[in-house]
Amino acid sequence: MPFENRPDRGDEVVLVGRSNVGKSTLMRELTGHSFDTGGKPGVTRQPNHYDWAGPDFMFTDLPGFGFMSGVEEGKREQIKTDVVRYVEANADDILAGVLVVDGKAVIDIIDRHRGNGDIPHDVEMFHFLQDVGIDPIVAVNKMDKVDDRDERLDELCDRLGLFPPWQQYQETICPITAKTGSIEPLESALAQRFRDAKRDELLQFVS
Numbered sequence: 001m002p003f004e005n006r007p008d009r010g011d012e013v014v015l016v017g018r019s020n021v022g023k024s025t026l027m028r029e030l031t032g033h034s035f036d037t038g039g040k041p042g043v044t045r046q047p048n049h050y051d052w053a054g055p056d057f058m059f060t061d062l063p064g065f066g067f068m069s070g071v072e073e074g075k076r077e078q079i080k081t082d083v084v085r086y087v088e089a090n091a092d093d094i095l096a097g098v099l100v101v102d103g104k105a106v107i108d109i110i111d112r113h114r115g116n117g118d119i120p121h122d123v124e125m126f127h128f129l130q131d132v133g134i135d136p137i138v139a140v141n142k143m144d145k146v147d148d149r150d151e152r153l154d155e156l157c158d159r160l161g162l163f164p165p166w167q168q169y170q171e172t173i174c175p176i177t178a179k180t181g182s183i184e185p186l187e188s189a190l191a192q193r194f195r196d197a198k199r200d201e202l203l204q205f206v207s
């Protein structure tokens, strides 16, 4: 099992994404607890777990994958494999999978990889979450650096296979600025997921 020492919790929200997109910063804003963050990619090397709102729920901030200066290709691949395995192994307990992307850079990165004939990490992760039965939420972070907001978000939808305009997907596409704590769209999407999960639980109970 990759990433040993996972606390045994029933419900989990995981943050996944390329390195340096702001997962640990977002984790701080969600939990009120601070985690190591940094200007260099590759800061988080082991999951940060944080219990929240009761004994049976946690947030998990996973290590980032993709480019990291000074980290060799094999090691980067290993981190990504570990993240994928972690999500697969715990899919039943994962209430929400939050794919964090850098709103300013994501389109260029996706298009560059596509141009090389690769499947971009972000697109791959989005579909991977769906494949393991986790309806992804995309936290489009660093929106403070984005001028053409609607255009960028429409382009992102297009790259993820969602027909624009992005406003149709407010439970999925959440523009945020974690650094300043503007994460309301994500909090509201998560709250909706929790309500849905509770409803499903109750329905299971009565049926």
Ligand SMILES: Nc1nc2c(ncn2[C@@H]2O[C@H](COP(=O)(O)OP(=O)(O)OP(=O)(O)O)[C@@H](O)[C@H]2O)c(=O)[nH]1
Binding pocket: 018, 019, 020, 021, 022, 023, 024, 025, 026, 036, 037, 038, 039, 040, 041, 042, 043, 044, 045, 062, 063, 064, 065, 141, 142, 143, 144, 145, 176, 177, 178, 179, 180
């Ligand atoms: N401009 C801006 N910068 C941000 C925002 N959120 C995070 N950052 C910065 O982005 C850098 C990376 O943040 P982290 O939270 O460490 O990113 P991470 O995704 O956890 O990175 P890894 O652990 O390496 O995968 C830091 O310098 C943050 O201050 C944001 O909303 N806007």
Ligand SMILES: [Mg+2]
Binding pocket: 023, 024, 025, 036, 037, 043, 044, 061, 062, 063, 064
């Ligand atoms: Mg981190």
